[in-house]
Each structure stands twice: as structure tokens, then as C-alpha cells.
Amino acid sequence: MSDKNKSTAHNDSRRNFLRQSSALTALAIAPQAVLKAAEGKMDEKIAGYFEKMPLSIEVNGKMHQLSVEPRVTLLDLLREQLHLTGSKKGCDHGQCGACTVHVNGSRINSCLSLAVMNEGKKITTIEGLAQGDKLHPMQEAFIKHDGFQCGYCTPGQIMSAIACIKEGHANSEAEIREYMSGNICRCGAYPNIVDAIVEVKNAGGKL
Amino acid sequence: MEKQFFFDADTPDPDRVDGRAKVTGSARYFAEYTLPDMTYGVLVTSPVTKGRIKALDTKAAEKAPGVIAVLSHLNKPSVPGYEAPPAEGRGPGMRIFYTDKIYFNGQPVALVVADSFERATYAATLVRAQYEKEEFRTDFDANLDKAVAPRAPGAAEYKRGNIDAYKNAEVQLESEYFIPTEMHNPMELHGILAHWESPEKVIMYAKTQGVKATQQTVTNLFKLQAQNVQVFSEFVGGAFGIALRTWPHEVATVMAAKMVGKPVKLVLTREQMFTMVGYRPQAKQKLGMGATKAGILTGITHEAIGQTATYDEFTEGIVNMTKFMYACPNVNTRYKVLPLDVCVPIWMRGPGEATGAFALESAMDEMAYRLGIDPVEFRIRNYAETDPQRNQPFSSKYVKEAYQMGADKIGWSKRNPVPGSMKNGDWQVGYGMSTGVFTAGRGGATVRAVISDDGMLLLQSAVSDIGPGTGTAMVKIASDLMGMPFEKIRFELGNSSLPPAPSQGGSSTLSTVGSAVNDACLALQEQLAILAGQKTFAGKTKQDIVFSNGRIGLKNEPASAIGYAELLRQNNTPAVEVTKDSRQGEAARKYSIYSFSIHFVEVNVHPATGVVKVTKIVSVGDAGTIVSAKTAASQMIGGAVGGIGMALTEEAIMDHRFGRYVNHNFADYHVPVHADVPHVESLFINKPDPIINPMGAKGMGEIALIGFSAAVANAVFHATGKRIRSLPITPDKILQTKAV
Numbered sequence: 012m013s014d015k016n017k018s019t020a021h022n023d024s025r026r027n028f029l030r031q032s033s034a035l036t037a038l039a040i041a042p043q044a045v046l047k048a049a050e051g052k053m054d055e056k057i058a059g060y061f062e063k064m065p066l067s068i069e070v071n072g073k074m075h076q077l078s079v080e081p082r083v084t085l086l087d088l089l090r091e092q093l094h095l096t097g098s099k100k101g102c103d104h105g106q107c108g109a110c111t112v113h114v115n116g117s118r119i120n121s122c123l124s125l126a127v128m129n130e131g132k133k134i135t136t137i138e139g140l141a142q143g144d145k146l147h148p149m150q151e152a153f154i155k156h157d158g159f160q161c162g163y164c165t166p167g168q169i170m171s172a173i174a175c176i177k178e179g180h181a182n183s184e185a186e187i188r189e190y191m192s193g194n195i196c197r198c199g200a201y202p203n204i205v206d207a208i209v210e211v212k213n214a215g216g217k218l
Numbered sequence: 219m220e221k222q223f224f225f226d227a228d229t230p231d232p233d234r235v236d237g238r239a240k241v242t243g244s245a246r247y248f249a250e251y252t253l254p255d256m257t258y259g260v261l262v263t264s265p266v267t268k269g270r271i272k273a274l275d276t277k278a279a280e281k282a283p284g285v286i287a288v289l290s291h292l293n294k295p296s297v298p299g300y301e302a303p304p305a306e307g308r309g310p311g312m313r314i315f316y317t318d319k320i321y322f323n324g325q326p327v328a329l330v331v332a333d334s335f336e337r338a339t340y341a342a343t344l345v346r347a348q349y350e351k352e353e354f355r356t357d358f359d360a361n362l363d364k365a366v367a368p369r370a371p372g373a374a375e376y377k378r379g380n381i382d383a384y385k386n387a388e389v390q391l392e393s394e395y396f397i398p399t400e401m402h403n404p405m406e407l408h409g410i411l412a413h414w415e416s417p418e419k420v421i422m423y424a425k426t427q428g429v430k431a432t433q434q435t436v437t438n439l440f441k442l443q444a445q446n447v448q449v450f451s452e453f454v455g456g457a458f459g460i461a462l463r464t465w466p467h468e469v470a471t472v473m474a475a476k477m478v479g480k481p482v483k484l485v486l487t488r489e490q491m492f493t494m495v496g497y498r499p500q501a502k503q504k505l506g507m508g509a510t511k512a513g514i515l516t517g518i519t520h521e522a523i524g525q526t527a528t529y530d531e532f533t534e535g536i537v538n539m540t541k542f543m544y545a546c547p548n549v550n551t552r553y554k555v556l557p558l559d560v561c562v563p564i565w566m567r568g569p570g571e572a573t574g575a576f577a578l579e580s581a582m583d584e585m586a587y588r589l590g591i592d593p594v595e596f597r598i599r600n601y602a603e604t605d606p607q608r609n610q611p612f613s614s615k616y617v618k619e620a621y622q623m624g625a626d627k628i629g630w631s632k633r634n635p636v637p638g639s640m641k642n643g644d645w646q647v648g649y650g651m652s653t654g655v656f657t658a659g660r661g662g663a664t665v666r667a668v669i670s671d672d673g674m675l676l677l678q679s680a681v682s683d684i685g686p687g688t689g690t691a692m693v694k695i696a697s698d699l700m701g702m703p704f705e706k707i708r709f710e711l712g713n714s715s716l717p718p719a720p721s722q723g724g725s726s727t728l729s730t731v732g733s734a735v736n737d738a739c740l741a742l743q744e745q746l747a748i749l750a751g752q753k754t755f756a757g758k759t760k761q762d763i764v765f766s767n768g769r770i771g772l773k774n775e776p777a778s779a780i781g782y783a784e785l786l787r788q789n790n791t792p793a794v795e796v797t798k799d800s801r802q803g804e805a806a807r808k809y810s811i812y813s814f815s816i817h818f819v820e821v822n823v824h825p826a827t828g829v830v831k832v833t834k835i836v837s838v839g840d841a842g843t844i845v846s847a848k849t850a851a852s853q854m855i856g857g858a859v860g861g862i863g864m865a866l867t868e869e870a871i872m873d874h875r876f877g878r879y880v881n882h883n884f885a886d887y888h889v890p891v892h893a894d895v896p897h898v899e900s901l902f903i904n905k906p907d908p909i910i911n912p913m914g915a916k917g918m919g920e921i922a923l924i925g926f927s928a929a930v931a932n933a934v935f936h937a938t939g940k941r942i943r944s945l946p947i948t949p950d951k952i953l954q955t956k957a958v
């Protein structure tokens with residue numbers, strides 16, 4: 012099959028899919044007016060609404076059943092659609108660490124992961140660390156040691172710091188510096204961040 | 219009424235007032251606000267460096283899914299302020315979408331608005347532009363002969379005594395220094411969220427160092443009533459200078475929001491941060507220095523050329539420090555700008571002075587070695603007890619003590635002063651030091667203070683906090699004066715409707731707004747005393763009343779004291795409010811008011827690879843009273859970290875065939891990371907300046923960085939005998955430079 016045929020086939024199947032009313036009801040977030048228009052003229056603008064994929068994802072202990080475009084990054088999903096804006100965008104290229112979150116317990120740069128790649132996974136963001144009013148020990152330590160100024164890199168630093176200890180990469184200040192080097196702080200709070208991590212590591216509590 | 223201060227060292231230094239918001243992710247930066255029906259803007263930028271837009275085809279983009287509009291010079295809404303002729307003296311300025319002219323590579327040519335970020339991003343790739351290219355100039359080195367005197371008055375020349383006196387000195391030095399273009403690169407991307415609530419009213423969530431400045435700019439451009447232009451900027455993810463002006467893409471977003479009648483949010487990409495929000499301009503400097511054999515300076519000549527843009531002039535104080543730092547009878551300076559086809563620069567932390575200090579403090583070190591005098595001792599021999607530029611006293615200056623503190627802490631006297639003499643395994647070890655200085659300014663600001671019968675004190679002022687901890691420092695000042703705990707005081711900022719305050723820049727916020735907080739608290743106490751005289755202490759006047767530990771009572775009758783809340787309740791007054799404007803008096807003009815810093819560093823240099831590591835840092839701040847020890851220490855640490863980047867890694871590199879930066883991302887433009895930064899020891903003189911303001915506190919954001927790069931270069935010289943006069947000190951330069 013040539014490329015051209017392939018894309019026609021894709022469009023056809025999309026349109027057929029849309030014409031089935033059972034499929035339409037499944038698209039819970041599509042507004043009624045759009046559905047109507049979709050059944051009539053398949054104009055490209057409207058088709059765009061349906062170029063989404065289902066996604067089940069657990070974020071900070073809460074299950075979400077979503078429908079997202081495959082090109083949406085995990086970071087943009089969190090920030091723009093789930094309004095969890097604690098995870099920051101500093102580069103969108105995996106170069107700064109501001110977007111660090113935990114996926115199934117491991118730290119990743121959420122700007123480098125498409126949302127749909129995280130089907131069925133458990134995401135923890137900075138908003139998921141505190142238990143009600145009680146801060147996570149790493150959050151406490153950052154406040155105590157003044158591990159930030161503007162605060163923009165801070166959520167990423169904290170998520171990374173927790174993982175750094177859990178990974179067993181916090182056995183010396185030098186090792187912490189090495190394994191935290193993916194998280195840039197332009198305000199230059201590094202020495203205080205290292206102090207905070209050392210303190211939490213030495214306290215030896217469960218993270 | 220007795221004034222009570224509680225600036226006492228044993229009250230524990232409190233945590234930041236916004237710490238909890240920052241560590242939980244609840245602090246909201248501009249891009250994190252959502253308005254109903256919000257849309258997303260993405261810029262299309264010019265790949266051409268100079269010329270004009272011949273044709274712009276936006277049809278495909280307009281048809282793409284979710285696209286609401288494509289804004290360009292072809293269909294822009296009217297911006298009355300852009301229709302007036304440009305102001306004299308600074309070039310035409312960048313009137314975005316008001317011209318088909320291209321002034322620099324990366325200039326926005328269109329703005330695509332769509333209902334999602336992804337759709338706007340995709341549609342932006344569909345905009346097709348054709349350009350008529352013109353020959354351009356971006357190469358600084360190749361065009362030095364085209365440098366001109368700046369149009370800004372007073373910036374060009376300075377002299378005292380004889381010109382070029384160094385040429386007749388017993389010992390002479392003539393050196394050239396280069397610093398490359400440096401990018402501020404705060405972690406938060408720049409941008410804005412704008413929404414017209416009616417044809418006459420616009421609100422903006424902005425990344426700005428001055429909500430009032432942004433309000434003013436938009437008010438003027440769109441000819442609106444100031445109260446109908448509201449700017450919010452509660453949290454700012456770093457700025458270091460980039461948010462000191464309202465940039466073209468912000469105006470473009472306001473235009474777009476007007477056009478589509480919906481909120482538009484625009485966030486730059488990191489690449490765009492290299493071309494749209496300014497930078498520390500590259501500069502070439504020549505320093506001539508003359509001294510007697512006994513180490514007394516006889517003449518300094520400091521010449522500098524800094525980069526600017528063809529369409530807008532930018533100047534900064536590169537040669538300022540040379541005019542007054544040392545007691546030298548003959549000093550002349552010359553400053554020129556070189557306009558190129560690039561985006562206009564903007565002040566970056568320690569603006570100008572950081573550039574100049576690299577040259578001056580490197581030369582001081584070089585001269586000290588040439589004379590065979592210890593670099594600290596050489597500076598002390600030429601110590602300026604009074605300001606030699608303005609012939610008046612310094613308001614306060616404890617730089618001699620600062621030299622001593624820093625030298626003791628790092629173990630300066632224990633080093634072997636001979637260059638190339640110290641080792642740590644394979645590594646060569648070196649020690650270097652330098653001085654930094656910056657004007658300690660104080661402008662005018664207004665603060666409203668409201669104390670209510672629930673025991674809360676609310677302070678409000680339209681200042682921004684880009685990270686230093688302004689809110690924390692203000693609460694500390696109020697807490698000390700009112701004797702109230704931190705938790706009972708709230709400082710509101712980042713909102714243009716609050717009482718006016720200047721932009722956060724030039725290390726003046728603490729001094730300016732802090733003074734207004736101070737004055738507002740005192741005025742509040744006066745009102746409370748008057749209130750107390752009505753009923754609680756009927757018949758007593760404010761002379762009989764004292765404030766202590768958050769209580770108000772009668773002099774010599776401690777048992778009479780009651781809390782503020784109780785006082786208000788007893789007098790059936792829900793709240794007492796004062797609004798106070800505060801600014802520096804005339805008397806301060808008779809003094810030169812500066813903050814000073816001394817930096818000592820230890821470096822390790824690897825002779826085989828040329829790698830330089832900063833291994834120890836001691837920075838001493840002479841910045842008057844330290845209001846909040848914790849945030850002040852963080853400021854000093856942050857400056858040192860910025861200084862490491864400036865000294866060792868940071869350099870924006872342009873390919874002059876295209877007029878485009880080639881390292882416009884964090885992988886290729888190297889800012890310091892954890893692994894580059896050792897423990898930083900920050901020390902403070904912590905003695906009040908008697909002139910500047912009631913707290914005796916001087917600013918310190920700039921001095922934390924100014925001079926630092928010279929300390930590193932001087933340490934590299936001590937380690938290796940190699941004098942590197944061009945930043946950053948990368949391994950290739952170490953390997954290619956000969957030891958003296």
C-alpha cells in the first residue's frame with residue numbers, strides 16, 4: 012500500500028468510526044455541537060477534535076480517564092489539562108529538570124515523555140508529596156536550608172532529590188552534586204539544596 | 219512615643235514567607251493562571267537577520283485545526299502608541315507588527331492563536347514568509363571600528379587629572395579584556411497572559427520586575443486609563459534583568475487578545491529566550507594602569523566598547539567602578555557602543571559593572587604581581603577613604619575589614635604566593651580575590667499598612683519579587699518594628715493596583731520599599747497611640763505610650779500593656795489603616811552610597827586537560843545592616859554561582875554567516891549545575907549605614923556577582939601563571955596560553 016493510500020485509509024476509518032453513534036457517546040468530552048457537525052461535513056477543523064487517544068493514568072493517587080492528543084507531553088497534560096502547575100517548564104527539551112516527576116517511583120523529565128506513553132502508570136508530582144498540611148521531609152528541609160530563591164526549579168529539585176536518595180545516589184556531597192546535576196537552578200541555590208538532601212538522607216526516614 | 223527596634227541577632231532567622239508555596243507547587247507563576255476560554259499564542263520568527271518581509275502566507279495556518287487567528291503586520295489591530303513618531307535619541311524601537319522590517323534574526327513576524335498549545339505550535343509551522351534579504355552586521359570583533367559614542371548623555375567620557383597618565387608611570391600595564399554575550403536564562407520562560415475584559419480594560423498575568431512599569435507601558439501604547447490596565451505578577455521565576463522592560467512579544471500578545479476577544483497566553487521557547495529578551499552584551503575593554511614602584515596608583519585609563527542594537531540603544535556602566543574604587547589622581551574613561559543587527563541587550567545582574575570589574579580587578583591583580591606586592595595589600599595601599607570621583611564622603615565603607623574577614627576565612631596568608639607553586643595531586647591550586655561595588659540606591663515607594671482586630675497586619679505595595687525574598691525581608695522589617703510574629707504579618711505584592719513601588723532592579727528594592735514599610739509601621743504606631751489615648755489610656759498622649767513585644771502600654775507601667783487586637787476591640791475599631799510614601803531626603807546627596815563585596819576563591823586547574831574547578835568560595839558583603847540573614851546569604855551564594863558561569867562557561871555563540879545563535883539551549887549554553895558549585899561561605903560586615911535609610915541596609919543583589927569572575931581569573935593565574943583576559947576561561951584557553 013502506498014503512503015497516499017495509507018492516509019486515505021486512516022481518514023476513512025476515522026470517519027467510519029465517527030459515524031457509529033456508539034463511538035460518539037464514548038467521546039464524553041466532545042461538545043454536542045461538534046458531534047453534530049462531525050456527523051455532517053467532515054471538515055478538518057472538526058476532525059481535529061477526534062484525533063485523540065484514550066488514556067488512563069493515576070496522578071497523585073487519583074485515577075484519570077482522559078482523551079488526549081498523542082502529541083501532548085506528560086508535562087503539558089499535567090500543567091494545561093489537569094492544572095497541576097507545580098511541575099515547571101524550563102526548556103521543554105529534557106535539559107533543565109524543572110519538569111521532574113516520578114513515574115512508578117522513578118524520576119523522569121515529564122517534558123520528554125508523551126502523555127499517552129504513560130498509560131496505566133502512577134505519576135507523582137510535587138502536589139502529591141505533602142500529606143494534608145504535613146510537608147514531606149524533603150520539602151521541610153528545603154525550607155529550612157533555604158534551598159531556593161525564585162522557587163521555579165524547586166519542585167523539580169525536590170522530586171529529583173527524593174529519587175536521588177531512593178536510588179542510593181546520595182552517599183556523599185560529591186555524589187549528590189553529580190546525581191542532581193540534571194536539575195538546573197539559575198538562582199544558584201545549589202549549596203543549600205545539597206545541605207537539605209544531606210539532612211534528609213542522614214535522618215534515614217522513609218521517603 | 220518611643221521607637222522600638224528589634225534588630226537583634228538572637229531572634230532566630232525566620233524561613234521565607236513564601237517557602238511553603240514554593241515547595242508545594244502552589245506558588246503560581248504567570249503561565250499557571252487559567253482564564254475561561256483561554257487560547258494559546260505561538261510566535262513565528264524570522265530566519266533572516268536583516269531585510270523586509272516580502273510576502274506572508276498565513277492561509278494554511280488559519281485553516282489548521284483549532285486556529286483562531288494569525289496576527290501579523292498585515293492585519294494587526296491599532297496600537298496608538300506605535301503610530302506616534304519614535305522618541306528622540308534611541309532609534310526607532312521595535313514596533314512589533316507595525317513594520318515589514320526585519321532588525322534581527324529571530325524577530326517575531328507572526329503570532330498564531332489556537333485553542334491549544336499543540337495546535338498553535340503546529341499551525342505556526344504552516345506560516346510561510348518570503349523575505350527580501352539585506353546585508354547585515356552581527357560580528358562584534360569585525361566591526362569594532364564602527365563603534366560610536368552613545369546618544370545617552372554623560373555616558374561617553376570621564377576624566378580627572380591628566381589623560382593617559384599611566385603612560386608616564388614607573389610601572390605600567392596595558393591589557394585588553396573581552397567578555398562574550400551572556401544570557402540571563404532564568405529558569406522560568408518569559409511570556410504573558412493577556413485578556414481584554416472590555417474594549418477599554420485589559421488584565422495581564424506577566425513575568426515582570428515591575429508591575430507598575432508594565433502597566434505604564436501598556437497604558438501608553440493602547441491609550442487606556444491606567445486603572446483599566448491591571449498587571450499581576452505574584453511569583454516570578456527568576457529574571458536577573460530580563461523583565462525590566464515590556465518586550466515586543468508581550469505587546470503582540472495584548473494585541474492578539476484584543477483581536478480574538480479571548481484571553482491569550484504566550485510562553486516563549488528556551489530558544490526564543492536567546493533572541494527576544496535581551497542579554498548581557500559582549501564587550502571589549504582596554505585598561506592602562508600606572509603605579510609607582512612602591513605600589514601607589516598614578517593613573518588608570520579604561521576604555522570600553524559594548525554591543526547594542528541598530529534599532530534601539532542600550533548603555534550600561536562598564537567603566538563606572540574605575541572612576542571611584544581606588545584613590546588614583548589621574549583617571550579617564552571612554553565608553554562606546556557598537557550597534558549591530560541583533561536584539562537589544564538588557565541589564566543583567568551586576569549590569570556593566572560586572573563587565574568592568576573583570577577588567578579592573580584583573581588589572582589590579584596583574585599590577586600587584588608585577589610590583590611584587592600582595593594583591594590585598596596593593597588594594598589597601600590605594601584604598602579610597604572618600605569618593606575620589608565626587609569628592610565627598612562615602613556613607614559607610616568597611617572594605618578594609620571585609621578584606622580581612624575574607625582573607626582569614628579562606629586562609630589567604632597560608633598560601634604560597636608564587637604562581638604555579640601549589641598542587642593537589644595532579645591539580646594545580648590557586649587563590650584569587652577581587653572587589654565588587656554597586657550603587658546602593660533608594661527610590662520612592664508607597665506602602666499601605668492595615669492592622670485589624672483579629673491581630674493581623676497586612677502590608678501592600680506594588681513591588682515584584684523575582685527571588686531575593688522581598689516579601690520575607692519586608693515582613694521581617696515590620697515584625698521587628700511592631701514586635702509581631704511572622705505569621706501575623708502578610709505582605710502583598712505583584713499587583714499593579716496596590717500602592718506604587720518601583721521596579722525590582724539595581725539592588726534597590728529592600729532599601730526603597732523597606733523604608734516605606736518602616737515608615738508605615740511607625741505611622742501605624744502613632745495612630746494606635748492616638749486611639750489608645752481615647753479610651754484605653756484615656757487622657758494620655760503618645761509621649762506616654764510605648765510599644766514593646768507586640769504590645770502597647772504606658773511608659774514605666776509594664777502591667778498596662780495590651781496586644782494590638784485587644785486595643786482595637788476595646789476601642790470598637792475593626793482596623794486601623796495608614797498609607798505612607800517614603801523617599802530619600804536631600805541630605806543623602808552629600809554622600810556617595812555604595813555596597814561593596816570582596817570575593818576570595820580557590821581553584822583547581824588540571825594542567826593536562828585545562829579544566830578549571832572552583833573549589834572554595836568566600837564572599838564578604840559590605841551592605842549595611844543585614845535584614846534577613848538567610849535570604850541575604852542565599853543572594854550571595856546565587857551571585858557566586860552566576861559568577862562561576864560568567865568566569866568559566868557562559869558564552870552565547872553566533873554563527874555570523876546567518877546572524878543566529880548556535881548554542882541556544884541548556885545543553886550547549888552552559889550555566890553552572892550542581893557539580894560545578896562548591897560550598898559557598900558568605901560573610902557580612904552587618905553594620906548599619908547611617909545615611910541610606912532607617913534600616914541602615916544597602917542592596918546586595920548586584921555585588922554578589924560583581925567582581926567574581928576576576929577573582930576566578932586571578933586564582934587561575936596564581937594556580938598556573940597564565941593570565942586569561944577573555945571570558946569564559948575554557949580549557950582551550952588554559953592550554954593555549956603561556957605561563958609568564
Ligand code: FES
Pocket residue numbers: 099100101102103104105106107108109110111120121122123
Ligand atoms: S522542562 Fe523538562 S527538562 Fe526542562
Ligand code: FES
Pocket residue numbers: 158159160161162163164165195196197198199200405455456685
Ligand atoms: S530557585 Fe530560582 S531557579 Fe532555582
